[in-house]
Amino acid sequence: MRSATFAPLFARSLTRQYRAAIAWCTVVSVTLLAGCGLTTNQQVAIGKFSTSTAVLGEVARKEFIQSRADVIELNSRALELGNTTVAPDKLDQFFTISRVATRAAACDALTQYGELLRTLATTDESADLLFARDRFMDSLATVKAVRLDDAQTGAIGAAIAFLGSAAIEAERRHRVTVIVRGTSPALRSLIELIRQDFDADAEHWQLGYDATLKRLENSAKVRIPAAGIESLSISDEAQVREAQSLAARIRNRRDTANAEILSASAQLAAAEKELRLVMDHPDITMDDVDRFFASVQKLESIIRILDNK
Amino acid sequence: MAKRKQRSLGKGMLTLYDELGDLIQATGDADRRKELLKQQDDLWDEIARMVEEVLSADDAKYIAATGAMTDAVAAVRDAIKGLKSIVDAVNVAAKAIDLASKVIPV
Numbered sequence: 121m122r123s124a125t126f127a128p129l130f131a132r133s134l135t136r137q138y139r140a141a142i143a144w145c146t147v148v149s150v151t152l153l154a155g156c157g158l159t160t161n162q163q164v165a166i167g168k169f170s171t172s173t174a175v176l177g178e179v180a181r182k183e184f185i186q187s188r189a190d191v192i193e194l195n196s197r198a199l200e201l202g203n204t205t206v207a208p209d210k211l212d213q214f215f216t217i218s219r220v221a222t223r224a225a226a227c228d229a230l231t232q233y234g235e236l237l238r239t240l241a242t243t244d245e246s247a248d249l250l251f252a253r254d255r256f257m258d259s260l261a262t263v264k265a266v267r268l269d270d271a272q273t274g275a276i277g278a279a280i281a282f283l284g285s286a287a288i289e290a291e292r293r294h295r296v297t298v299i300v301r302g303t304s305p306a307l308r309s310l311i312e313l314i315r316q317d318f319d320a321d322a323e324h325w326q327l328g329y330d331a332t333l334k335r336l337e338n339s340a341k342v343r344i345p346a347a348g349i350e351s352l353s354i355s356d357e358a359q360v361r362e363a364q365s366l367a368a369r370i371r372n373r374r375d376t377a378n379a380e381i382l383s384a385s386a387q388l389a390a391a392e393k394e395l396r397l398v399m400d401h402p403d404i405t406m407d408d409v410d411r412f413f414a415s416v417q418k419l420e421s422i423i424r425i426l427d428n429k
Numbered sequence: 430m431a432k433r434k435q436r437s438l439g440k441g442m443l444t445l446y447d448e449l450g451d452l453i454q455a456t457g458d459a460d461r462r463k464e465l466l467k468q469q470d471d472l473w474d475e476i477a478r479m480v481e482e483v484l485s486a487d488d489a490k491y492i493a494a495t496g497a498m499t500d501a502v503a504a505v506r507d508a509i510k511g512l513k514s515i516v517d518a519v520n521v522a523a524k525a526i527d528l529a530s531k532v533i534p535v
Contacts, residue, residue: 205473214477214481214484222488222495225491226491226494229502239505239509240512248513249519256526259524259526260526262527280519284515284519291511295508299504299505303498309497310491310495310497310498313487323440324483325487328480331443334446338450341450341453344454345454346454346457
């Protein structure tokens, strides 16, 4: 009885409440969320960063594995030449499976992080959102107390789609910013670890590689008598020459791979720096920074010229 | 400072290893050759010890960095799920209206 008299009033007030609530939410949310998504600069920086992580992760992973294969081949040849410091059960000396796996896992994590960050920046929720909106509108239509005309239905639907989408974009930007800032120290230290492993002057991974190469080269060298390589038997001479040629071939391959990895790590370091910059200052790009430095340099040279006068 | 010393030591030891190889090749004296070979092998043991030490220290750094990156990967996965939570919120609202329609009298 009570509900029968209350129902029409409730229906009108509910409709009014919905309208007022939606209007209020729209105004507040549009104000709060407007321009809160990732900017074009940020999206471009994330894309560049993701590509750079994929390149470094892939080439470094491949090279760590190849290093082990090379070292096994070099040590096998040194053993054949009679080098007594080569242990037949430790042909992968320095570059064990577990050591390579540790580094390969780091490369995989790097690649995965870049890929997922791109996914976070670009994943499209619009289809799911529209589906949810339709479901919401269908549910609303089942509330008998609420009577909405087509215009009102359209307005509510559009508001949900717009606000949902704006909220997703704001959330996306917030999360990307937090993750990029939070991950930066670990990421930079990993890039540096990889870089130093492929830097011939840094004496990390390459120290083991160089030592192994030199052991084979010396194993061949000490087989050559003071009278020269020609004084060896034909088979011994061939064995020495093959060892020398193998060492040279592997050294060249390694040097080429190192140069590629050093370039990839420099690119990733630059992409990471740019990403941090655009997340903190969405409207500034590295080009702007470069232009700024160019202007400062120009100014500096003008001052120097004037100073000399 | 100690690190810098150790790094230059690595290069220096490899150069010395090479020079011993040159001496071994040049000598015609069997005893001298044997002695130099022994010295070269001993030097190799030192080089190997040093490489092992450097790479073991790096292993630990890689493990720590990979752990941090794995955490970051998990954070990004959560964030991707978090974007869906907004869609989920609309779905929850639709569900709430469904339930409400059942209790609102006509």
